[in-house]
Amino acid sequence: MTDDRTLADLDTRARAAAAGVRTAVADRPIPAFDPDLVRIDVDARPERPSRTRPAIGLLAAAAAVLVVVAAVVALAGQGDQDGAPADRLGADELRRYALGEVPEDYEVAGVQDGPVGLPDGELGPATVYGSDPSHPVLAVAVLPPSDPGGCALPDAPDDCETDVESGDVPLIAQDLPSIDIGGRRAWDAASTIGGEGVIVEVGDQLALVLGTPARADALQDVAAAVEVGARRASVPAAALPEGLRSLGDVPLTTVLGQYAASLGPLGTFDPITTWSIWYSHPVSGEGVAGGTIAVTVRAGGPLQVALPVLAAVEREQVTVRGHPAILTRVELGASAGPASWWSLRWEERPGEVVEVLTAALEPTLDAEDVQGLAEDIVVVAADEVPGLRQQVADRDLNDPGVTLLGRGTGSDGTQWTFVHGTADANLASGLVLRLGTTVTRWSASAGGTGEGLEDPPSSAPLAEQWAIVESDGQAWAYGPATPEVAAVEIHDGADGLLGEARLLEADGIRGWVAELPTVSTSTGEADEIVVVALDATGAEIDRGQM
Amino acid sequence: MTTDDVATEGRDARLGFDDVYRSDWHPVVALGWTLTGSRAAGEELAQDAFLDAYRRWDHVGTLDRPGAWVRRAVANRAVSHRRHLRVVEAGSARLATAARVAQDAASSPPATDPAFWAAVRALPERQAQCLALHYLEDMAIDAIAALLDCRASTVRVHLSRGRRTLARTLAPTTSEEDA
Numbered sequence: 001m002t003d004d005r006t007l008a009d010l011d012t013r014a015r016a017a018a019a020g021v022r023t024a025v026a027d028r029p030i031p032a033f034d035p036d037l038v039r040i041d042v043d044a045r046p047e048r049p050s051r052t053r054p055a056i057g058l059l060a061a062a063a064a065v066l067v068v069v070a071a072v073v074a075l076a077g078q079g080d081q082d083g084a085p086a087d088r089l090g091a092d093e094l095r096r097y098a099l100g101e102v103p104e105d106y107e108v109a110g111v112q113d114g115p116v117g118l119p120d121g122e123l124g125p126a127t128v129y130g131s132d133p134s135h136p137v138l139a140v141a142v143l144p145p146s147d148p149g150g151c152a153l154p155d156a157p158d159d160c161e162t163d164v165e166s167g168d169v170p171l172i173a174q175d176l177p178s179i180d181i182g183g184r185r186a187w188d189a190a191s192t193i194g195g196e197g198v199i200v201e202v203g204d205q206l207a208l209v210l211g212t213p214a215r216a217d218a219l220q221d222v223a224a225a226v227e228v229g230a231r232r233a234s235v236p237a238a239a240l241p242e243g244l245r246s247l248g249d250v251p252l253t254t255v256l257g258q259y260a261a262s263l264g265p266l267g268t269f270d271p272i273t274t275w276s277i278w279y280s281h282p283v284s285g286e287g288v289a290g291g292t293i294a295v296t297v298r299a300g301g302p303l304q305v306a307l308p309v310l311a312a313v314e315r316e317q318v319t320v321r322g323h324p325a326i327l328t329r330v331e332l333g334a335s336a337g338p339a340s341w342w343s344l345r346w347e348e349r350p351g352e353v354v355e356v357l358t359a360a361l362e363p364t365l366d367a368e369d370v371q372g373l374a375e376d377i378v379v380v381a382a383d384e385v386p387g388l389r390q391q392v393a394d395r396d397l398n399d400p401g402v403t404l405l406g407r408g409t410g411s412d413g414t415q416w417t418f419v420h421g422t423a424d425a426n427l428a429s430g431l432v433l434r435l436g437t438t439v440t441r442w443s444a445s446a447g448g449t450g451e452g453l454e455d456p457p458s459s460a461p462l463a464e465q466w467a468i469v470e471s472d473g474q475a476w477a478y479g480p481a482t483p484e485v486a487a488v489e490i491h492d493g494a495d496g497l498l499g500e501a502r503l504l505e506a507d508g509i510r511g512w513v514a515e516l517p518t519v520s521t522s523t524g525e526a527d528e529i530v531v532v533a534l535d536a537t538g539a540e541i542d543r544g545q546m
Numbered sequence: 547m548t549t550d551d552v553a554t555e556g557r558d559a560r561l562g563f564d565d566v567y568r569s570d571w572h573p574v575v576a577l578g579w580t581l582t583g584s585r586a587a588g589e590e591l592a593q594d595a596f597l598d599a600y601r602r603w604d605h606v607g608t609l610d611r612p613g614a615w616v617r618r619a620v621a622n623r624a625v626s627h628r629r630h631l632r633v634v635e636a637g638s639a640r641l642a643t644a645a646r647v648a649q650d651a652a653s654s655p656p657a658t659d660p661a662f663w664a665a666v667r668a669l670p671e672r673q674a675q676c677l678a679l680h681y682l683e684d685m686a687i688d689a690i691a692a693l694l695d696c697r698a699s700t701v702r703v704h705l706s707r708g709r710r711t712l713a714r715t716l717a718p719t720t721s722e723e724d725a
Binding site: 009015023024 | 568571579600662710717
């Protein structure tokens with residue numbers, strides 16, 4: 001119960017906090033409003049596709065990523081000249097690796113066994129040029145349309161505005177200096193995309209040109225000549241710097257590396273990875289930053305090993321476990337914090353490219369740390385994977401304020417843990433269904449934050465609250481249940497019974513978990529699911545449509 | 547009723563865009579900041595909303611309170627911002643987000659009470675919006691309802707539930723401060 005005094009204390013604190021915010025924002029002058037950013041000649045060019053967007057920052061423009069990665073998935077089968085000759089291992093022969101010794105305070109936060117599967121999209125590949133596969137120098141690609149409104153996301157509102165056209169400068173280029181390459185509009189993308197990069201407008205599309213040519217202005221020459229098709233960019237032979245040839249096509253995210261994160265949360269998922277394990281050092285409530293370490297495996301050869309150089313600010317050839325390796329560093333944009341990302345890639349066995357990736361703010365991890373971690377990696381046997389997945393599902397379980405309601409395993413083998421966290425717990429507050437995998441998608445009814453469902457908005461048996469969480473191939477629904485709920489059924493849109501949920505309870509906290517027959521949110525089938533609460537007599541006492 | 551409905555046709559003195567921009571920039575940034583947890587994101591959302599308002603000024607400028615239109619845009623975009631950030635909980639994306647949150651938290655002046663606003667953001671979205679508007683601008687229930695396009699009774703419920711939850715979750719800190 002909260003008494004009047006407590007609420008009065010809250011209001012006092014709230015008003016002080018509000019005053020603090022008002023004072024803090026007033027400390028900064030009002031920026032000049034530049035109408036040049038808001039050209040209103042759109043109507044004069046009615047045929048121009050709705051591509052430009054207001055500037056809300058790249059990290060906020062997360063939605064584009066679903067399109068980015070999705071399309072890359074479709075390309076996963078496309079080969080490059082890195083290929084798999086007879087003496088190289090195939091994707092199904094690659095091993096799994098993990099850190100031999102996990103740094104203090106890090107814990108397993110994600111495991112992905114097998115390629116990431118995501119919805120189809122519209123993104124094309126990056127075409128890579130170089131003197132040989134070990135020395136990629138240039139890459140060109142068609143950039144995806146920006147979607148700052150997140151309308152491509154499965155949980156986008158019905159009235160999501162996909163065609164907001166507020167300026168003539170594309171979102172991705174709005175903070176970039178324009179450069180004159182002769183005839184085409186172009187922007188210097190070094191600060192955003194990484195390495196040396198140019199974004200160029202070719203007709204009604206945007207192309208990205210990046211790399212490390214010997215001659216500084218070579219990128220601009222290429223940008224002036226790059227040709228684009230529906231989904232693919234290429235450089236005419238006459239415009240190609242001397243000594244370079246096409247090395248083939250690769251997914252754009254593999255070229256952008258960590259910069260792909262600037263396109264959104266999924267941007268760093270490289271769909272050709274066959275294995276990844278992530279360790280995280282949590283961010284504390286006091287703002288002490290954490291870190292992430294990953295070990296990934298993908299099929300490839302010298303080109304896959306060397307690709308990170310295209311977008312890196314530092315690159316070095318080193319030796320790891322007796323193999324030549326490429327160490328690179330990229331810097332995230334200013335909006336994402338001061339983190340440096342270190343990547344170390346090498347071919348552990350023919351055709352088996354291993355990467356150790358780190359990014360940590362406090363304590364920091366530097367090049368030596370990365371090499372040390374890489375030297376000590378160990379092979380993960382297939383029968384060890386379930387245990388690692390369980391660690392993922394169980395992370396934060398011992399934190400104060402966390403209550404375990406139950407565990408289970410999905411039909412696809414994914415372990416889950418159903419927990420409740422209080423607001424001061426490390427994991428998201430409220431009811432949470434934790435999956436033992438890396439890739440999850442989460443959506444919910446109104447209410448909730450992160451992956452937690454807190455503060456039921458009603459006292460109804462199902463509290464008008466639910467959430468869906470998906471792994472790569474399986475979906476679950478969960479939500480709270482009052483004591484009068486004796487069973488929860490999952491029905492389809494025609495009210496046919498699809499299955500029964502598990503009711504779980506601990507320390508007076510009650511909830512239900514149901515495995516869904518489809519991966520709902522990504523396919524839009526969520527509306528077909530109805531959850532029905534029954535009392536002890538079997539009578540229906542509540543229902544809700546997801 | 548929506549903010550659009552409160553347009554006043556034939557008003558004598560229409561506010562100019564520059565007037566609204568100058569008068570409302572700071573409170574709009576404050577709203578975006580508190581709802582996203584990031585000052586930078588707040589400024590970006592504010593810029594975004596004002597850009598949209600500028601483009602649609604033929605319509606927005608006829609509204610009784612153009613600033614309310616901008617605030618609603620920021621409140622809604624802040625929700626989208628949060629949803630996008632939670633689409634995937636994984637690897638590097640976690641860190642990119644965490645890095646920014648940590649950086650913002652570390653750079654937030656203590657007087658802004660970041661822990662309080664973090665608790666606000668942990669509330670259901672509508673509750674967080676109602677409370678931010680209520681506390682930041684001392685906005686009346688009817689004004690919040692018009693701004694968020696919902697009934698006044700709904701706003702009242704959101705405020706009540708949100709305050710109760712905050713009082714419960716922030717109680718230990720409040721007690722310590724009292725002591």
